[in-house]
Amino acid sequence: MSELQNFFEQFLEKTSLFQKKEALLSQYLPKEIIYREEQLKEVAQILAPSLRQEKPSNLFIYGKTGTGKTLSLRHTLRTMAEVAKKNNLPFRCIYINCKLKRVADTEYRLLAQLIKCYDEEVPATGLPTDEIYTVFYRVLDKEKHVLLLVLDEIDHLTKKIGDEILYNLTRINTELKHSQISLVGISNSLFFSEHLDPRVKSSLSEEELIFPPYNALQIQEILRRRASEAFFPQVVLPGVIEKCAAYAARDHGDVRRAIDLLRVSGELAERSNSLHLEISHLDEAERKIETDKIISGALHQPKQFQLVLYALLLFYMQKKQLFTGEIYEVYQKLCRQVKYNVLTQRRVSDILAELDMLGLIRAKIISKGRYGRTREISLSIEEPVVVKLKELLEKSLQIT
DNA sequence: AGTCCACAGGAAGGGCAGGCGA
DNA sequence: TCGCCTGCCCTTCCTGTGGACT
Numbered sequence: 001m002s003e004l005q006n007f008f009e010q011f012l013e014k015t016s017l018f019q020k021k022e023a024l025l026s027q028y029l030p031k032e033i034i035y036r037e038e039q040l041k042e043v044a045q046i047l048a049p050s051l052r053q054e055k056p057s058n059l060f061i062y063g064k065t066g067t068g069k070t071l072s073l074r075h076t077l078r079t080m081a082e083v084a085k086k087n088n089l090p091f092r093c094i095y096i097n098c099k100l101k102r103v104a105d106t107e108y109r110l111l112a113q114l115i116k117c118y119d120e121e122v123p124a125t126g127l128p129t130d131e132i133y134t135v136f137y138r139v140l141d142k143e144k145h146v147l148l149l150v151l152d153e154i155d156h157l158t159k160k161i162g163d164e165i166l167y168n169l170t171r172i173n174t175e176l177k178h179s180q181i182s183l184v185g186i187s188n189s190l191f192f193s194e195h196l197d198p199r200v201k202s203s204l205s206e207e208e209l210i211f212p213p214y215n216a217l218q219i220q221e222i223l224r225r226r227a228s229e230a231f232f233p234q235v236v237l238p239g240v241i242e243k244c245a246a247y248a249a250r251d252h253g254d255v256r257r258a259i260d261l262l263r264v265s266g267e268l269a270e271r272s273n274s275l276h277l278e279i280s281h282l283d284e285a286e287r288k289i290e291t292d293k294i295i296s297g298a299l300h301q302p303k304q305f306q307l308v309l310y311a312l313l314l315f316y317m318q319k320k321q322l323f324t325g326e327i328y329e330v331y332q333k334l335c336r337q338v339k340y341n342v343l344t345q346r347r348v349s350d351i352l353a354e355l356d357m358l359g360l361i362r363a364k365i366i367s368k369g370r371y372g373r374t375r376e377i378s379l380s381i382e383e384p385v386v387v388k389l390k391e392l393l394e395k396s397l398q399i400t
Numbered sequence: 401a402g403t404c405c406a407c408a409g410g411a412a413g414g415g416c417a418g419g420c421g422a
Numbered sequence: 423t424c425g426c427c428t429g430c431c432c433t434t435c436c437t438g439t440g441g442a443c444t
Contacts, residue, residue: 108429109429131427304431323407324406324407325407341432343431344432344434346408346409346433346435347431349409350409365408365440366440367405367406367407367440367441368406368442369405369442370405370442370443370444371406371442371443372404372405372407372440373405373406373408373438373439373440374405374406375408
């Protein structure tokens, strides 16, 4: 038997710690949603008219990541769809996550995606935008109904392409003869609507709802329920749930992360042939998640981003606080050395801003008085990860 | 009080790839 | 095939600016 065969045979013989791993995946929709009763009720009240073919108010939902916004909304929509089906009512809702790259991150793509939900094909690129709108109107108006359009992570959308699309979408009802459309925006940022065009702001936030973070006890209970679904009984040792909740509470009550953490811990425990999920697995998972996030985040960037980041890492070995100009110089040398195009400082400045957004670096705009205004940049990566990342970037950029 | 640095970041537009209909 | 449209990446040109220095 080959070594690999052996491995798989052994793998099959091992007992799994998980009885239902899906319960720890982010797209899992539990039967019951706890600690959000009030919000669920409000959402239901606001959206209910759509079942009677009346247009509900546009709704805006705020709340930090992992506070149950998406879950609550998906739960509500699912229930509404069930009721609609039972009573044979025309009910449409489209859920779009604006953060998904190459799906809904431009005006064109978003509309194309919407049209696709109505089973019509539209080229991925090539048509003028106003034509896309015309197609969208036509498709919407084909049969009388109310569309609930949920735009999750809407702040990403407007950050990237501005609020014109939202303006158009809120005004769309005057263009339609039969159908109507209601928007539900979900944002992680509480200050999102402040940057919006006032007209958009007022029509989008006809109703507003805030999802507060869960507290540590609530997180514990949520985790306990998920864990009892996901793992076999007695697998999770006492103290693990509590510590996991504590990690999450420290990160502003983000339950999604806590659930991820639990899943990764379980995987690590299983891999190390342990019969239980111990606190040590949790700590290991915490480190692993952080490292993986940073490294895959960096390696999925275009080469030029990697070059800038690598230049930063090089410099960082000697100095902890860097300025744009300094990094640009190192970057130029690096480009010439490995024979890449040298981008302008203007572009590199944008790249640095984007790396900041990705959380790989921290950039603060400061003034050095006589010596100008610049970004003060530091890495937000831990030392051991820096070394690993540097190696991987060298491989990716073929730096010797 | 005024100057002036070293950038930030807005605006416009070029060039490219992917895709359309004619 | 061509002309035209899009998004994307990038350049060029530009205006704006906080605060140390004079």
